[in-house]
Amino acid sequence: TETLAIKNLHVSVEGKPILHGVNLSINRGETHALMGPNGSGKSTLGAAVMGHPSYEVTEGSVTLGGVDMLELDASERARAGLFMAFQRPMAVPGVKMADFLRHATTNVRRPERKEGEELIPMREFRKELKEKMAQLRMDPEFARRYVNDGFSGGEMKRAEILQMAMLRPKFAILDETDSGLDVDAVRLASESIAQIGKEQLGGAQMGILIITHHDKLLERNTPDFTHVMLGGKIVETGGVELAQELYTSGYDRVRAAYPDAA
Ligand code: ADP
Numbered sequence: 001t002e003t004l005a006i007k008n009l010h011v012s013v014e015g016k017p018i019l020h021g022v023n024l025s026i027n028r029g030e031t032h033a034l035m036g037p038n039g040s041g042k043s044t045l046g047a048a049v050m051g052h053p054s055y056e057v058t059e060g061s062v063t064l065g066g067v068d069m070l071e072l073d074a075s076e077r078a079r080a081g082l083f084m085a086f087q088r089p090m091a092v093p094g095v096k097m098a099d100f101l102r103h104a105t106t107n108v109r110r111p112e113r114k115e116g117e118e119l120i121p122m123r124e125f126r127k128e129l130k131e132k133m134a135q136l137r138m139d140p141e142f143a144r145r146y147v148n149d150g151f152s153g154g155e156m157k158r159a160e161i162l163q164m165a166m167l168r169p170k171f172a173i174l175d176e177t178d179s180g181l182d183v184d185a186v187r188l189a190s191e192s193i194a195q196i197g198k199e200q201l202g203g204a205q206m207g208i209l210i211i212t213h214h215d216k217l218l219e220r221n222t223p224d225f226t227h228v229m230l231g232g233k234i235v236e237t238g239g240v241e242l243a244q245e246l247y248t249s250g251y252d253r254v255r256a257a258y259p260d261a262a
Pocket residue numbers: 013014018036037038039040041042043044045054
């Protein structure tokens with residue numbers, strides 16, 4: 001099966017080193033939880049893997065199925081099968097959800113397509129969008145709104161999940177998709193992620209990295225592995241019991257155990 005392999009990853013932002021040698025491998029079909037105190041580098045890891053231009057990789061490698069991701073720009077990485085739901089998604093005023101999703105979906109499904117060439121056919125796209133929105137229990141009206149413009153926190157997160165459902169990535173990184181959501185909304189998000197994650201694509205399920213501080217998002221997405229980030233490094237890896245310990249008791253034990261990282 002394909003693997004997203006992050007090896008000895010060092011990342012700087014504006015010349016300041018943030019990640020100091022992160023190792024993390026995810027196979028298709030696996031769910032990993034990434035936890036750690038605020039400022040430990042979790043979002044930086046996601047952004048660097050996705051190819052955000054502000055995050056400079058100074059050492060190490062990121063490969064998907066053996067293909068070097070660091071050579072690719074962000075849209076090429078999306079085409080290769082990477083997806084990230086951002087902690088703070090950007091608003092795109094003036095662009096409707098449906099149009100945004102049609103462009104994003106075309107980028108991923110039609111790698112040979114050149115700028116200005118046709119998008120995936122409207123009928124085909126609309127049919128699929130409708131199906132996915134029904135599956136995720138979303139109001140069809142939502143597709144006619146401008147991307148993240150005046151969206152509530154919950155709607156922004158739902159929009160990211162819908163995007164993931166349409167793009168059908170091989171690997172998804174979900175950065176605090178539960179932040180700012182009420183309990184019911186988190187449960188719905190958890191169910192939706194589990195549902196999308198179980199769909200087969202080319203004979204394999206999605207590999208998922210869930211960045212969270214809480215239990216609810218993991219309720220339907222039991223992590224096979226839990227990683228703890230501290231000071232720009234993964235200091236511990238365990239199973240579901242490690243996630244349970246951290247969302248119940250916090251990070252004091254981890255900080256005390258790795259004073260050099262903290
Ligand atoms: P986490 O997601 O674990 O809370 P982040 O990856 O957001 O942590 O941040 C890790 C560190 O990197 C913090 O000290 C943060 O201030 C810094 N950092 C992250 N992104 C930027 C950025 N775009 N500009 C400046 N500093 C950043």
